[in-house]
Amino acid sequence: MDFSSQTQVSRLDTVFAEMSAATDQRVWEEIPELTMREKVLLCVVADVCQQTLGLPFELHVRMGLEHGVTADDLRETLRFISYDSGYPAALAALDRLTGIEREQGLPGPTGQSHQVNADGSGSPIPGPVRGVVRGLDAHFADYMDLQSRMRADMKLLSVRERAFATMTVDVLYQTLEESFRIHVARAIGAGATPDEVRAVVRFTAQFGMTKAWRGLRALNALLSANHTESVFA
Numbered sequence: 709m710d711f712s713s714q715t716q717v718s719r720l721d722t723v724f725a726e727m728s729a730a731t732d733q734r735v736w737e738e739i740p741e742l743t744m745r746e747k748v749l750l751c752v753v754a755d756v757c758q759q760t761l762g763l764p765f766e767l768h769v770r771m772g773l774e775h776g777v778t779a780d781d782l783r784e785t786l787r788f789i790s791y792d793s794g795y796p797a798a799l800a801a802l803d804r805l806t807g808i809e810r811e812q813g814l815p816g817p818t819g820q821s822h823q824v825n826a827d828g829s830g831s832p833i834p835g836p837v838r839g840v841v842r843g844l845d846a847h848f849a850d851y852m853d854l855q856s857r858m859r860a861d862m863k864l865l866s867v868r869e870r871a872f873a874t875m876t877v878d879v880l881y882q883t884l885e886e887s888f889r890i891h892v893a894r895a896i897g898a899g900a901t902p903d904e905v906r907a908v909v910r911f912t913a914q915f916g917m918t919k920a921w922r923g924l925r926a927l928n929a930l931l932s933a934n935h936t937e938s939v940f941a
Contacts, residue, residue, distance in 0.1 A: 716763065735914050741907035744775040746872060749865070750908065752785055752801075753873045754915040756793045757880040761804040769808050779809060780820040784864040785873065791855040792877040792887075822861040831856045837890060871895035872908045879912045879923035888923075892930055902931050 718725040736747065751768040755761060772782060782805060790798035809816050831838060831853035842849035862870070871894040878888040895905050909927050913920035 716767075731914055735911055739907050739911055741901075741904045742872075742911060745772075745777055746869060747911065748772040748775055748777050749781075749785055749869055750872060750876050750911055752782060753789055753793075753876045754880060754912065756786065756789060756797050756801045757877055758915060759797060759800060761801055765801065765804060766808050769805060769814070770812075773814065779805075779815055779817040781864050783817055784821070784862055788859055788862060788865060788870055789873055789877055791859070792874055792881075820864060822859075822863060824858050825860065826854065826858055828857055829853075832860045834890075837886075840886075867898040868895060868900055871898055871900070872905075875905065875908050876912055879909055879919055880915060882919060882922060884923060884926035888926060889930055892927065906931075 717728055736744075739747070742750075748768060748771050752765070752772070755765040755768060769782065772778075783802070786798045786802050786805070806816075808814065833852065833856045838849060838853070841852055865873070871891055874891040875888065875895060878884060878891060892905055895908070896902075906924070906927060909920055909923040912923065
């Protein structure tokens with residue numbers, strides 16, 4: 709967090725600001741496995757999941773601009789995670805983002821987006837996963853196909869960034885079974901190392917230490933069992 713941001717926090721409570729600064733140093737400077745851009749995106753994902761759309765979200769939006777995260781990137785992030793975070797949560801963040809840009813005169817979106825294949829068919833989700841979900845409920849499987857299909861053409865976020873984002877949703881929502889396994893496998897399939905996926909979970913500790921604790925236990929079990937080689941090993 710930059711000096712001006714720390715000053716804002718200090719005005720609220722100097723002791724909290726000191727604790728926050730020490731935490732920021734640990735997560736922003738001592739987790740080198742993740743880029744600054746990735747860290748900002750994961751902060752935005754956490755804000756959506758936890759609906760911390762006041763000062764924290766504002767600080768993360770401004771920090772994003774300092775590290776090359778554009779207004780278009782932020783919108784694609786919100787569109788991408790809306791199926792996991794829930795559309796209402798993502799919509800609330802989109803409304804707040806637009807307000808921050810307007811109030812502070814920040815650069816707005818340029819209109820970069822993707823094709824929404826809502827009327828198509830099929831899904832980019834791996835066949836074994838689709839089969840398992842269809843065995844649970846066919847209508848839910850159709851809904852999942854639609855959600856994944858509508859995101860298939862996204863290009864502003866890398867596959868690695870998208871995988872890290874969904875892993876963060878899993879940790880914060882504590883959905884640490886099938887979906888977490890799939891998202892970890894996707895991250896590793898995109899070239900992330902075990903240390904890098906572990907860093908993603910460790911980074912979420914600032915948004916809930918006990919959730920990150922459980923996330924690390926689940927992740928270590930997956931990595932030790934080599935479950936990431938197959939989404940349903």
